Amino acid sequence: MANGGSPGAHGEALLFLTDEQLRKGIEAMFFAYRGFTADPDRILEKYGYGRAHHRAIHFINRTPGTTVTNLLATLGVTKQSLNRVLRALVEDGLVESRVGARDKRERNLYLTEDGLVLESELSEAQRRRMRSAYRTAGPEAVSGFREVLEAMMDPEQKRQYVRLKEINT
């Protein structure tokens, strides 16, 4: 079951698939994700928001005019859970919810000016860290980074990711 240290007959080519290597990858994900969220978390706290608000703000900014159902699919949470967050953002004037033009049942979501300001504060902080990590690791590492992450996603998540990736190419 567990294959320890000694490299087998296949040699170095498969070294990166040992349990040891996989474990390092797992722990790297765990610790890196903490860093990934640390800066936004600090900013959000100032405004009394949490990560859930950040996610909503991020994806509304990414696809302005998106519907609630759309956002639900992207975020993978329940309507009730998203609604609580969305209500706060609308009440605080960071998000605008317009009745759909074509289909009046839908609500099209947009960031207000204030919403855009917070979004930019959050994403700049997150980009700063990402930029520094990219710079440290170099372009080759970056492409490997993204390849592995993509391969780690569930099919549905990957669909969401690719869909967004192809906007503003």
Add this chain to the structure above:
Amino acid sequence: MANGGSPGAHGEALLFLTDEQLRKGIEAMFFAYRGFTADPDRILEKYGYGRAHHRAIHFINRTPGTTVTNLLATLGVTKQSLNRVLRALVEDGLVESRVGARDKRERNLYLTEDGLVLESELSEAQRRRMRSAYRTAGPEAVSGFREVLEAMMDPEQKRQYVRLKEINT
């Protein structure tokens, strides 16, 4: 502030540092982390546990005999929060808490046989996904993946990561 599409005088060498590229990295992290936790989450649900239990189990397994204070530093949560999780695991017979031999104030934590069984179920699921992602992306990508993740950690997290990495080399 935002630098859009057109490559500047530096050419392709810095393309990976555009806001566009950074954004893709950010979203990749978001979606990949969901995949990363999906399999363990399903398993944990069967036993009525959550991610917090998984983390405790993982790191107790990694450094058997570790103390509560140690675990606290690794996990980055409060004593009260960890205690709730630890109490459940001890009561359910997955973790053993022995009074320290040298320092009787300390508690040394170990997985029991049952604990080891669950740990192995969880980590095998997680390794399976990581292995598949590594295989898809290839060895070069894997090293880039880890480099970027390491560069993304806060110094304190990186210390934890490196400390663990160097056990069982």
Add this chain to the structure above:
DNA sequence: CTTGGAAAGTCAACAAGGCTGACGTAAAAT
């Protein structure tokens, strides 16, 4: 034109897992 179903919003209740603050006990260190 009626009706079925989709999109959205809302209420209530609950759970996991974070947090702070305040104590208490045992044991080590000074």
Add this chain to the structure above:
DNA sequence: ATTTTACGTCAGCCTTGTTGACTTTCCAAG
């Protein structure tokens, strides 16, 4: 002898997720 450390615990709070039930509005198909 006193202070500090390690651990445990009680109480209460918050965010963010869940289920279930119900309503309103509106599109679309029969």
